[in-house]
Amino acid sequence: MNSTLLVNISRFILLLAVQIIFFNNMGFLGFIMPLPYILFIILYPVNGNKSGLLIASFLLGLMMDVFSNSGGIHTTACLVLAFVRPSIFKFSFGVSYEYQTIKLNDVLTPERFSFILISVVIHHFTLFILEAFQISFFLDILLRAFLSTIFTVISCIIIIYLIKPNKR
């Protein structure tokens, strides 16, 4: 049992609990819901086991679906985010990201912000398109995804600042 594994397991449980108890009951204007539980996928170690990430995000999404009666939409969106995560890293931090020591839960820089933003946008658009499943709601989907993205990004950054380890 190394500490990275323990940190990840506790992060998985804590984020899920916070999401279900607190953020799921929080409807701004009736329909905007921040989903900061995807921080688990965002904060997963850069050089961590990729199959482990896929399986963990599958389980994370499945738990969300069980708790919100939503079929498989969270599962699919989390899987898609976990799969494209290396490409987002490449986009935000440059091609040689694997050889740098990237720490995401630290002071906000443009690279870190763009990484979080792109991840949230990809996750939310997959989620909301699958949720409606109908072209007739297209404008509605765009509006929801856009507003929820803003709130998720804000709540993610707040959580990162709250749990940031102060080693100075």
Added chain:
Amino acid sequence: MQQIFNFIFKNSNRILFLLLLGISLFLTVQSHSYHKSRVISSANFLSGGVYEKINNVSEYLSLKTQNEALAIENARLKSLLFKTKDSSAIKRFQNLKVTLPDDVVVSKVIRNSFNVHENFLTLNSGSDAGLEPDMGVINNLGIVGIIDKTSKNFATVVSILNVKSQINAKIKKSNHFGSLIWNGRSTGFVQLIDVPRLAAIRKGDTIVTGGQSVIFPENINIGTVDKVEIDNKTHYYTINVKLFNDMTNLGHVYVIKSKNRTEFNNLEKTTKHE
């Protein structure tokens, strides 16, 4: 053979992703195609138990308003009782040996959702209390939804704020029927569609449940007419209905067990077979 193994090892992540994606897409699609067939629902002991724990805590915050709502409803029922004592209505029913057609089970909403297109509630009683799928759920103000799935101690309810829900409703004054749906926009409004143009509708008219199904008894309040539009394609009225219920704030609810239900279902089954 060696090459096949090499290929699998090299692309193991991609294969794992596609496999898991297949499972999740299957779950998504089958939950969209027919909601009764969804594999995972919050009516299991894990999520039901967690929601019950959460609700036990949050219930205290709304005790006062819940008590007030109950007192108001008691007063209304009392007044109804006093009115019927004066008339001969009770006697007449006794002579005709009319039994009350419906049984009511009280239950509590432990999980409410209203911010997605397909909203479900979770109740803290299930098949042990006699709940079954397709029973109607109401509260003192109006209708809430229809039971979707039950487990031993929990049940999920398709809220009226669900784009898949369709409930038979009518205009109280004129008895014109229509279907009650939700367009997925505002939590305070639902839509009554397919009302014939002959119906005289005015703003403020009351909409109640119709008697065309066994799920809800007739004349349960739904809401009032807010806006009337004519559908360009079908030339039927589409009515925006303002709900009596605040769907974002639900506490105790009543589940209606219709006694005629099994008889009705058996009749329908035999009619279909022939």
